[in-house]
Amino acid sequence: MTGDETRRVADALRQAIETGEYSPGDKLPTGEKLAEKYGVHRGTAMKSVRALAAEGYVELVPRQAPRVRERPRSRLVVRDRTVYRDELGYFFDQNAKNWAAVEAPTRGIAVPPDHIADLLGVPRGQDVLVRERKMGPADTKQVLQLATSYLPMALVAELPALGAEKAGPGGIYDRLEEHFQAPLEWEETAWSRQPTEEEQAALKISKTIPVLVVTRVAQIMRDDALIGAEVNETRMSSERFALAYRVQRSDSAAWPRQA
Amino acid sequence: MTGDETRRVADALRQAIETGEYSPGDKLPTGEKLAEKYGVHRGTAMKSVRALAAEGYVELVPRQAPRVRERPRSRLVVRDRTVYRDELGYFFDQNAKNWAAVEAPTRGIAVPPDHIADLLGVPRGQDVLVRERKMGPADTKQVLQLATSYLPMALVAELPALGAEKAGPGGIYDRLEEHFQAPLEWEETAWSRQPTEEEQAALKISKTIPVLVVTRVAQIMRDDALIGAEVNETRMSSERFALAYRVQRSDSAAWPRQA
DNA sequence: TAGTGGTCTAGACCACGGC
């Protein structure tokens, strides 16, 4: 991906940025100027700039001068994998307490991805209720997380409040626990991948920044049988979020240890 | 990133791969052939191929015909965030029970990254003991995870077994618990980023596949004071691994709920 | 040793943003 000349120019530019010769927000010289300065073809110079953009140093907007990017904040917002409750209901992230839906949530009926159908316990290809929300701090209105919730249609038929525009106090989780008179149990799976084009646009990240995907399954069990389930899949920039949790000791690793 | 012609050729190739015209392992036509077939310049055709490589469809090795890549497995190996214990000592991943160091582990003294120093409770810029291991299944010898362990020099001085080539039965965790006669507590932070060149080479992934980074801090506390700490940072392909864990109920979210 | 991908130069055209 990188030949001698491209590499040379990219290294020079990267160092110039790291030493503060160009500060965040500054414009970089035009491709023509860079080509002249380093004695290469304009195409080669632009390739170097594009390489820096892929590394996250530079923001590239077509037909605008490349700008030095605000360096990825070393201070990550950490999600703590515990469920809390306040007067509004359950919540999973103390950082997100004052967040709100930045745009109007959407609600519709659609076929979910296979892995979601499997988690919900419905046949693949079958319609489910899908809600989508773009979440962010109530003040800045910046979109930081994309949350999608999936509910089996059978469950919505049994408990119509789940499909309403507003599910009422405490949201769908309170409706589920009220209806079944049993506690929800949540399990999360976390992984990461390249962002889709939609995610790039909504979260304002380049295609090289991975998204962190947290899939949370809410289950209500009765006599060891699953009687209700919901899946929430939240996507966020891996540059801004990390997950934190305590590692649990299994029975085999109990303390004090037996000799 | 993608002009009309590049996009057109890339779309055609992507569809050819998805419809099975080219199967995993097959070679793609040469740049010259593609250029002829689609009536574009060779450079343009190669750009399309490179775009498909970035999306994970094609594996690109310099000076070899591009090969259709084994599609990212939908079946993820899931790490369960619980600590277990067997006759060999603690372990954190039931999938990794039969794994071994694929290459000889390295051991050295070096300055750790700032975030590691902070977690260890050591001043930034100070030397620590660094161990590196490349882990994978004992049979295939494929490297699946890169594990780096950091220990403060003061702790090694106090407990020399920690710095030995072999820390003895149960490894450093057993040495720590024996020495301090107290249980370790582990906390993990998980996030994701683009792979470094070293990680690309060791894990055999392209620069577009994110790596999942799990930073595990082992702490021994006595009377609420930290008396010993170790940090283990494990990096793995986000295409192959996911993390799974139960969400804990905090006191505020206890069940049964009070009205 | 022939052929391949990778890279670089040269020169051209386009669409669009900021002056």
Next chain:
DNA sequence: CCGTGGTCTAGACCACTAT
């Protein structure tokens, strides 16, 4: 409306791989 980044063609050279 000029200048910019983005794209494409054309043609050249190189290093390495497969044969």
